[in-house]
Amino acid sequence: xxxxxxxxxxxxxxxxxxxxxxxxxxxxxxxxxxxxxxxxxxxxxxxxxxxxxxxxxxxxxxxxxxxxxxxxxxxxxxxxxxxxxxxxxxxxxxxxxxxxxxxxxxxxxxxxxxxxxxxxxxxxxxxxxxxxxxxxxxxxxxxxxxxxxxxxxxxxxxxxxxxxxxxxxxxxxxxxxxxxxxxx
Numbered sequence: 127x128x129x130x131x132x133x134x135x136x137x138x139x140x141x142x143x144x145x146x147x148x149x150x151x152x153x154x155x156x157x158x159x160x161x162x163x164x165x166x167x168x169x170x171x172x173x174x175x176x177x178x179x180x181x182x183x184x185x186x187x188x189x190x191x192x193x194x195x196x197x198x199x200x201x202x203x204x205x206x207x208x209x210x211x212x213x214x215x216x217x218x219x220x221x222x223x224x225x226x227x228x229x230x231x232x233x234x235x236x237x238x239x240x241x242x243x244x245x246x247x248x249x250x251x252x253x254x255x256x257x258x259x260x261x262x263x264x265x266x267x268x269x270x271x272x273x274x275x276x277x278x279x280x281x282x283x284x285x286x287x288x289x290x291x292x293x294x295x296x297x298x299x300x301x302x303x304x305x306x307x308x309x310x
Contacts, residue, residue: 196270
């Protein structure tokens with residue numbers, strides 16, 4: 127025997143109501159793993175530097191300071207001049223990207239000097255990432271930009287000057303039209 131139309135309508139209406147207001151679920155088991163992120167936790171990870179310089183910290187560095195730091199903290203992996211390795215080559219390669227053997231370096235490939243700061247701060251030195259102070263990072267960026275012929279020997283890098291550096295391959299990339307473009 128079938129249900130009446132009235133009973134079917136009532137069941138359908140109740141089902142829809144329960145679907146919209148929800149039925150309490152059994153509480154998920156807790157395993158004692160993880161914790162809610164605090165404001166301090168989030169701030170510690172909010173270290174990105176945008177191409178337009180948003181996020182750059184206070185501090186400053188010079189080419190001369192960078193030369194000393196590079197010799198002490200970077201040369202073992204990238205060579206005394208940034209060309210020898212054994213890890214990635216950092217200097218030279220200008221004009222090689224459209225050849226059979228492109229050399230991707232800071233001077234030939236990198237589109238923004240500000241994101242160079244971001245990468246060095248986050249990932250270098252390889253054995254102790256995020257151990258460099260803002261002054262050390264600005265100094266290393268200054269030395270690397272100078273070695274690549276992008277800035278003069280007496281240049282000072284800081285949150286004001288670094289975003290003004292025009293990298294040789296700035297226009298070598300296609301913009302992602304789904305966003306507002308570089309930066310924030």
